Structures are given as structure tokens and as C-alpha cells.
Amino acid sequence: MIYLDSAATSFQKPASVGRAMTWAMGALSSPGRGGYQAAMRAADTALSCRTELQELFHVPEPEQVVFTLNATHALNIAIKSLVPQGGRAVISGYEHNAVTRPLKALGAEVTVARGSLFHPDEVLEAFQKAVKPGVDAVVCAHVSNVFGFAQPLDGIAAICREQGVPLIVDASQSAGILPLDLQALGAAFLAMPGHKGLYGPQGTGVLICGTDVPVHPLLEGGTGSLSQQQEMPDFLPDRLEAGTHNMPGIAGLLEGVRFVRKRGVSNICTAERRLAALTAEGLRRLPDLEVFAEPDLYAQTGVLSFRSRGMDAEALGAALAERNIAVRAGLHCAPLAHESAGTLKTGTVRLSFSAFNTREEVFRLLDAVKAITKPK
Amino acid sequence: MEHYLLIAQSVTLAQRMERTLSRAGIRGGMLRTPMELSEGKGCTYAVQLEPSALRDGLNVLSGAGVRPVQIFYAGPNGYREVAV
Numbered sequence: 001m002i003y004l005d006s007a008a009t010s011f012q013k014p015a016s017v018g019r020a021m022t023w024a025m026g027a028l029s030s031p032g033r034g035g036y037q038a039a040m041r042a043a044d045t046a047l048s049c050r051t052e053l054q055e056l057f058h059v060p061e062p063e064q065v066v067f068t069l070n071a072t073h074a075l076n077i078a079i080k081s082l083v084p085q086g087g088r089a090v091i092s093g094y095e096h097n098a099v100t101r102p103l104k105a106l107g108a109e110v111t112v113a114r115g116s117l118f119h120p121d122e123v124l125e126a127f128q129k130a131v132k133p134g135v136d137a138v139v140c141a142h143v144s145n146v147f148g149f150a151q152p153l154d155g156i157a158a159i160c161r162e163q164g165v166p167l168i169v170d171a172s173q174s175a176g177i178l179p180l181d182l183q184a185l186g187a188a189f190l191a192m193p194g195h196k197g198l199y200g201p202q203g204t205g206v207l208i209c210g211t212d213v214p215v216h217p218l219l220e221g222g223t224g225s226l227s228q229q230q231e232m233p234d235f236l237p238d239r240l241e242a243g244t245h246n247m248p249g250i251a252g253l254l255e256g257v258r259f260v261r262k263r264g265v266s267n268i269c270t271a272e273r274r275l276a277a278l279t280a281e282g283l284r285r286l287p288d289l290e291v292f293a294e295p296d297l298y299a300q301t302g303v304l305s306f307r308s309r310g311m312d313a314e315a316l317g318a319a320l321a322e323r324n325i326a327v328r329a330g331l332h333c334a335p336l337a338h339e340s341a342g343t344l345k346t347g348t349v350r351l352s353f354s355a356f357n358t359r360e361e362v363f364r365l366l367d368a369v370k371a372i373t374k375p376k
Numbered sequence: 377m378e379h380y381l382l383i384a385q386s387v388t389l390a391q392r393m394e395r396t397l398s399r400a401g402i403r404g405g406m407l408r409t410p411m412e413l414s415e416g417k418g419c420t421y422a423v424q425l426e427p428s429a430l431r432d433g434l435n436v437l438s439g440a441g442v443r444p445v446q447i448f449y450a451g452p453n454g455y456r457e458v459a460v
Contacts, residue, residue, distance in 0.1 A: 044391060046391075047391040050388070062392065223386075226417050228417055
């Protein structure tokens with residue numbers, strides 16, 4: 001299989017991830033639930049994972065690194081910690097449903113700071129206009145999951161700091177791919193999956209909490225701490241980690257993060273961008289295709305979308321699947337992003353690369369697209 | 377045997393205390409806090425230190441910003457809380 005759906009889940013993982021998960025199944029119980037060896041080893045593994053993430057994202061203390069089920073879980077905690085029922089939020093025009101649906105459920109008054117695709121200056125201008133004191137939170141995807149558009153996060157963060165509005169960063173498509181510095185951004189939260197650019201297994205996510213940011217748990221329950229108290233502990237990570245941890249997942253995530261740090265975030269990004277650029281160049285040579293890619297991929301990562309003027313996006317995705325090429329077609333759970341880019345009606349076919357893809361795979365993809373879209 | 381118990385707020389903090397001490401060459405064993413010391417709270421972790429290691433240990437922890445919430449001295453007559 002040629003796997004080009006890493007924006008959903010990175011399917012190919014470092015071998016160490018699977019090994020760690022198998023080891024964890026036999027060696028780890030639950031952190032904070034006992035004084036015996038398997039519990040202590042679990043606590044040690046959890047702390048090691050927190051510490052790796054702390055260093056990767058420049059977080060002051062490892063306690064500020066909270067394990068979640070996925071990025072959606074992390075975003076829900078972040079949003080519901082800051083935006084009250086009927087509150088006010090500003091979001092970008094490239095948000096995923098993981099952001100828009102929680103805000104809808106809160107009945108929030110949402111302003112969309114929209115700029116054209118691959119025009120960071122327009123996005124920045126829109127945020128400058130929309131972010132004012134009184135806004136409860138700004139929520140912004142660092143990178144669009146549909147188009148790989150890297151939004152001008154540093155500038156957006158600066159606007160938030162100036163206006164005193166907390167910033168929630170959806171780092172689903174950038175964690176492990178672009179540099180992210182919690183302290184430099186001054187963000188309230190960074191939310192991310194463990195199973196995409198961090199190469200952990202599905203069922204892992206991370207919420208990084210800014211210093212002294214109020215946090216409200218989505219779940220209440222056992223934490224292995226302050227058991228006699230009937231309120232959730234007021235300290236992190238326990239406040240946000242009720243119930244038994246996914247230790248095989250965390251052990252796998254630890255190895256995934258180690259892989260990312262060893263290979264280097266910028267090296268991974270450069271390799272993925274090169275493959276995306278090669279793909280875009282090849283697709284542009286084919287007739288009747290519209291390719292959503294920047295010429296130099298300055299504001300784009302290794303994610304790109306395209307559509308055919310003569311073929312439905314889902315049909316094209318299905319035809320590629322028949323040739324054992326895994327892509328994602330449709331709306332990608334991000335109708336807002338498609339609306340912003342003018343592709344809401346047709347959807348797109350999305351190709352997303354990981355550190356494990358090769359140029360040969362790109363050439364085989366291009367051959368397949370050419371064969372499928374060839375005029376009959 | 378005489379020792380001190382440094383009570384941590386959470387298992388994460390207890391782990392950090394143990395690691396911080398270990399990096400400084402101070403052996404501190406992590407354990408569940410005895411029930412009699414966690415009365416009213418329930419379920420905490422602690423790090424055990426030899427009396428001779430207490431002063432250096434606390435300095436190291438303080439330098440790393442990893443502080444216990446309580447300290448107990450364990451002697452022949454049982455536990456006694458000491459000032460943090």
C-alpha cells in the first residue's frame with residue numbers, strides 16, 4: 001500500500017513504537033495506582049513521555065503536559081475551559097469540526113477571521129480586526145488539515161497577547177512537523193494528537209496547558225491522588241486525567257516522540273514538503289486537475305489537496321484505493337476550510353505525507369492519477 | 377530505621393522528586409504514603425530519604441523547583457511532621 005493519509009493518522013510508525021506497546025502490555029499497570037513495580041514503571045514511563053513532550057514544545061513543567069484520548073478531546077477541554085455558554089470566540093477560516101462543533105454546542109458567538117488560502121497576510125489582517133478585549137478565546141489551527149496551509153501563528157499569538165485574549169492552538173497538523181514553542185507563543189493551550197506527526201498510536205492525544213491557565217475537567221473520576229476529596233484535584237495533570245491511563249499508547253507515544261526529536265522536526269518537514277512539491281508539480285502537468293499548492297510551499301506543509309474537473313473527488317479516492325493507494329477524499333471533517341477555499345461543493349482529494357514516504361511512491365501515485373483521470 | 381518521608385502532591389511530582397535526587401546522586405526511594413500520614417487526603421506518594429541525605433536532598437529539590445507538600449520524620453516513636 002502507498003499510504004498518503006498521514007494527516008488523518010500516520011500509519012507507518014517507527015518499529016520502536018510497536019515494540020514499546022507490546023512491552024507495555026506485559027510490563028506496565030497504572031501510574032498512581034500502586035507501589036509495586038509494574039505501577040512504578042508505568043509512572044516512570046508516563047513521566048518520561050511528559051518530559052519528552054515538555055522539551056519538544058518548550059513547556060516549563062512536565063505536569064503541564066496532559067494525556068488525552070486524541071486532539072478532539074484535548075480541544076474540547078481547552079475550549080470548554082475558556083469559553084462559557086454563549087461566550088465569544090474568534091477562529092480562523094480553516095478550522096476542523098473538532099473546534100467548530102464544541103463552540104456550536106456552547107452556543108458561542110463565533111467570528112471567523114478568514115483569509116484567502118496561502119495568504120498569511122490576509123489571515124493576520126482578519127485576526128487583527130476580530131480579536132478585541134472581551135473575546136473569551138481565539139482558537140486557531142496552526143496548519144489546515146485539508147490544504148496544509150500554515151497559518152501565521154506567531155503573528156496571531158502576538159495579537160492575542162496584545163489584546164489579552166487567550167489562544168488555543170490546534171496543533172493537529174503541526175506537532176512534530178513545525179516548531180512549536182508554548183512559552184514564545186504565550187498560548188493558553190496547545191492541543192494535538194499523538195497519532196499523526198508524533199508517530200504514536202491511535203488513542204493518544206496531548207493537551208499542553210499554559211502556566212496558570214484555568215482548566216475545567218470534562219471527566220471526573222479516580223486520579224490516584226487526594227482520594228478522600230470529592231472534587232477533582234486542583235493540580236495538573238491529575239485535574240484533567242481521570243480514570244486509567246492508556247499505558248500501551250503512552251509507551252508507544254514516548255517512542256514516537258523520541259523518533260521525531262532524533263530525526264528533527266525541521267528535517268521531517270523539509271522531506272515532506274519536498275514530496276508535496278514533487279507531487280504538485282506532477283499533478284499540474286495532468287489535464288483537468290486543480291491543485292491547491294503554493295509554488296514554493298512557503299506557507300504549506302506536506303499536505304495538499306487537488307480536485308478533478310471531470311471526476312467526483314470520492315470516485316477518484318475510491319479509484320486510487322482500488323490501486324492500493326490510500327488518500328482521503330471529501331470534506332475532511334472541515335467544511336469551514338472548504339468554504340474558505342471555495343471547495344465546499346466538490347470537496348477535494350487530499351494527499352498527506354509522513355517521514356516514511358518516498359519519491360518512488362509519488363511517481364506511482366502520479367501514474368495512477370494519470371491513468372484514472374485520462375479522458376476516455 | 378530512621379528516615380524522612382517527603383510527601384508529593386501527585387505521582388508525577390513524586391517521580392520527578394525521585395529523578396531529581398537520583399541525578400544529584402542522592403538515593404530516594406518512591407513509595408505509597410502510609411495511610412496514617414495521608415488522613416483526610418487519601419492516596420499520595422512519597423520519597424524516602426536517609427536522615428543524612430535530607431539537607432542536600434531538599435536543597436536539590438528546591439533548586440529544581442520540585443517541592444514536597446509535607447515532610448515527616450519516622451523515628452522509633454512513629455511519625456512526626458516537620459516543617460517543609
